[in-house]
Amino acid sequence: MxxxxxxxxxxxxxxxxxxxxxTASVERAWGRFAARHGLEATAILAVAHGRPTIEVVAEFAPAGVDVVAETDRIEAEEIDRTDGIxxxxxxxxxxxxxxxxxxxxxxxxxxxxxxxxxxxxxxxxxxxxxxxxxxxxxxxxxxxxxxxxxxxxxxxxxxxxxxxxxxxxxxxxxxxxxxxxxxxxxxxxxxxxxxxxxxxxxxxxxxxxxxxxxxx
The missing domain is CATH 3.40.50.1000 (HAD superfamily/HAD-like)
Incomplete structure (x- = not known):
């Protein structure tokens, strides 16, 4: 062709x-989020790619979780960890x-x-x-x-x-x-x-x- x-x-x-x-950095970040809240990481990763973090957090976070604070935590972790990219x-x-x-x-x-x-x-x-x-x-x-x-x-x-x-x-x-x-x-x-x-x-x-x- x-x-x-x-x-x-x-x-x-x-x-x-x-x-x-x-990919590796993102998967680790969502894995930590899932572990903190007793969620299934694979379900999150299936829909997270290419979407704003705050939207994904809002979709999956259990009731009562501060979505903005959780998003800020994920963001801070990813900024601090550039290994694997x-x-x-x-x-x-x-x-x-x-x-x-x-x-x-x-x-x-x-x-x-x-x-x-x-x-x-x-x-x-x-x-x-x-x-x-x-x-x-x-x-x-x-x-x-x-x-x-x-x-x-x-x-x-x-x-x-x-x-x-x-x-x-x-x-x-x-x-x-x-x-x-x-x-x-x-x-x-x-x-x-x-x-x-x-x-x-x-x-x-x-x-x-x-x-x-x-x-x-």
């Missing part, structure tokens, strides 16, 4: 699973070569956790970051990707989005962006979309008309 070629004005990247492999292959090199006015990171993590994780694996910090703190409706709602595109001066329909999780894929598609699946998720949200294993498969060239994205 030949390469896929997409055109765009801007590129929008999810973080966890797309730029940063934080790594760059998705090719992410740092790809972003380092892009015009900072032409890309953004759009994540369900908080701003503090995002900057910590990106810095920890050597990925350049974006000029535009839309994090959990910045939205009133998180993924799978389209608001995060719409806000990021607007902050760069474009509409989401002018963007190519790179995402790995169902909530993010649904968000990007609902926003009207061309969407690329990163990794091995094969559920309904990925149906019909181009797919790459990691960022080593992405080449971007720029000219006066915009960006050309080639997926190997």
């Amino acid at each position: 030949g390469d896929s070629v997409l055109t765009a004005s801007v590129l929008l990247f999810d973080m966890d699973g797309t730029l940063v492999d934080s 790594s760059e998705i292959p090719g992410a740092a090199a790809l972003l380092s070569g892009l015009d900072r006015d032409r890309w953004a990171v759009v994540t369900s993590a908080t701003r503090a956790l995002t900057t910590r994780r990106l810095a920890a694996v050597g990925i350049p910090l974006p000029k535009i970051l839309v994090a959990a703190d910045d939205v009133t409706k998180g993924k799978p709602h389209p608001q995060p990707y719409m806000l990021a595109a607007k902050a760069l001066g474009f509409e989401a329909g002018d963007a190519v989005v790179f995402e790995d999780a169902p909530a993010g894929l649904m968000s990007a598609r609902a926003a009207g962006a061309a969407t690329v699946v990163v990794g091995d998720y094969k559920g309904d949200a990925a149906e019909g979309l181009p797919r790459i294993a990691d960022m080593l498969a992405v080449t971007v060239s720029a000219d006066d008309t915009g960006l050309t994205v080639t997926l190997a």
